[in-house]
Amino acid sequence: MKIFLYAISICFSTIVYAQEFRIHKGQVIDFVAMVNDSLKESYSIYLPKSFDEQKKWPVIYVFDPEKDGKKGVSAFSEGAEKFGYIVVGSNNIDDGSPQLNFRAFQRLSKEISTLFPIDESGVYVAGFSGAARLASSIAILSSKIKGVIACNAGFSSAYQPRKNTFSFVGIVGDTDFNFVELQNTVAFLKRRKFEAELFVFEGEHEWPPKFYLTKAIGSLELKRMTKGEKEKDETFAKTLYEEDYRNVQSLISKQQPTRAIEELDRMRTSYRFYFEVDSLKNKERSIRRTPILRKKISSERQALAEERLRRLDYIDIFSEDIDTIFMDNLGWWESEIKILDELIKGENKEKQKMGKRLKDLLYQLGTETAEGLDAGKYKEKVLYLQIFRTLADPKAYDAYLKIMVLSSRDQNFDMALYYTEELLKNGFKDKDKLYEEQGMSLLRIQPEFIELIRKYL
Template sequence: MKIKILLLLVIVGTHLPALQAQDIAIRKGIVRDSVPVNDSIPETFAIYLPTNFEPSVKWPVLFAMDMEGKGKQIVHMFREIAEKEGYILAASNNIHDSLSIVQNTLVVSRMLNTVYTLFPIHKQRTYTAGHGVGAQFASILPSVIRPIEGVISSGSDVPFKELIDPKNPFEFVGIVGRSDYHFNNLVEDSDLTTITRRALGKSKFVDYLLVFEGGEEWPDKSYLQRAVEILTLRSMSKGNVELDTAYVRSIYNRNFATLNNHVLENDYLAAAFLADEMISKFKGLVDLEELKKRRKVITREKVYSVQLRKQKRYMQKEYFIRGEYDYNLNDDVLTLNYNNLGWWNFQMDEIRKFIKSSDPFEKEMGYRLLGFVNALVEDNIALEKAQDPLNEEALSYLWMVKTITAPKEFKNYLNIISDSSKYEDFGTALFYLEELLKNGYRDKAALYALKNTALLRITPEFNEIIEKYFDDARYDIIEE
């Protein structure tokens, strides 16, 4: 396959033998959606080349991971940053969270080989990025595919640490919201000193941690920009790319201005986070004396001490509450303790109180607990589904808990209604039917098509509930 870079019609002089029958036109500065990996495999990837791309120069590349196979979408998200920083972007359209790690890794490996063959890539400047489960997968890849020098991980802590090879280190840039339930683990790891780490026998996984005001969503693009800048600055520190003093000074001045804004906004924790990030990433590139003095002033402020103490207190409280959730859920599933569903309702009331708190640290803890408990239940659901034979009662119990922790996730009610109807437990089915409709579900056609509910649908009680929420029922209610 010959790759034509159409914008001044620059042609890359390398091609894959298996793809010579095709000509794929790729415009610089335009996201190309479906570039084939090769002729024999129906796999494609999205790619972006910056407008200043020249085939005579080696380029850094960022492979972005979207676990729904939406390569074009995630490439568009990073496009402006790649253009500004001078990176090639690529993302597979064929990875998916329903596939195994091995299957997804093979898909990515084939994409990487194609990109390496078609474009002049700087092998010491190859990186991965992702959000949520995409970040988890991106973090695994440096240990199984080489060379990958760094990872931008948004909305996730470091998964499968046992897979990470300490002899093959890479830069880990974490981005997390203060209300994201991954926050505690990332802060704990990034705060470990070298002495503490040696005493505990732990490795440092988080090299840089960027914290924003928010939850589990993608951060503002300015944080993604900062993450990519860190990778570029580290390449300069290592000598993998020529030092650009104007570039370094520009970022330093911009970051310093942001740090001062945090102080003006009375967010001393954010200022300290940024100061630590700057000291690490600018080491060996600029004189850090002014920055170190500024950080010392910030950390001596009474407001900083109060904020840090409150954050640690709520993180500690959250740690114990999480342990309680974990213990109770495991015990409930083992014993099928339906009486404890009331306890879960109480816990959700407590979380809602935290979220309504006027104390921002308590509010953030509430959101983190909400994210944690839902992730905990989802993980247990996945574990039960993987069992052979399937424990249907345990799975049904977990769906019941999920209707409490996430009342707007309608699939859990539908699963219970279908499962209960299969065993003619119509009392349970009718209860969750009404709870489903109380929470706003209005897909009447889906209700009537729900598996195992043929007998349920002809009961007077079912039709009374349907008539109550839809003003009509498919079957007449017979008065006796």
């Protein structure tokens, strides 16, 4: 039995719960405590303005890697309002343990299903970065999930899809280090007859613009109609079609022909059950025959092919270096990163993006590998990784500090002083941090350290 009542108001826009909190329709509510509050769990929620307890509603559970439910719900609120979805963002689920997060999701989804009339044919999960991997894992583990919106990451290595039980929409920035990963993920799913598609936006590793999140919801809603889970509405399909076609025209005007062709291909698949789509194939031929666009496509393909090869090499060599703690190879990495920097500064737009994606990938490899390693047990490995991080990102200030601590403990003051100066050269200004950092007391009394502080700060 549903445990909410409408408040007495002119617009009936507020819902009052038995536990005496209010949810205003059409507003993002950033904190709602779970009814069973023994675990101190909570969530953010958005109900569309048209919400009515007399009908069932699809729902999207959104996960943020920093447990910021409001951030995820706010990102999806525009699409939720347009297509009539409830959006729920957990304040407890992040990109950590899949098992713990899955149990937290079960508790959350059980409560939402108790409080609201949920349409079980429209239960979706979404997430950003590591939390996107979690969303995909939940879809694999739970037969109740009908679709995934994965922003800027694909699947966890521990959970790979075997059964075709959900639709997949990937969204990724064109300079995101996971760009190739999402392309590979969608291609993998399509080979296994999943309904899978990828939207690309102009940006880095960040929550996608609302336009693309809304587009993703619209795509899932169209799939519900196509599958017969919701009554077909050709007017609705036509509206989406026209919006997508305008997007294609915009991509062409921006000289992004590859993305335009990919969008046309997706449209042919999505709308073929509603009306004639042969004109889309003709549009694609027109793009491919335009000399300037054909040249652009060739440039994009060449850059992507090179990136795929470099990416595989980098991952293999990095893994070998970590296994053997091959310090001498840091010089090779430094030269490779300089090559990437030159690409980023160059005039070829596709090579710029490639350089940015690969350089960010290297930084991410170093950072993720270093996380969780015990510096006492794996001192040499941690030292290698922190030096590697400074090469990939000269402003990774925490990496310099870790190197200074590790080398100070070994009384290797030459290394500690070198990285102190590198830290300061690269713009570090927090003098208090230098004097508060644990493990550097012997370094701080060195005359050379004191002189560096005087020189730069």
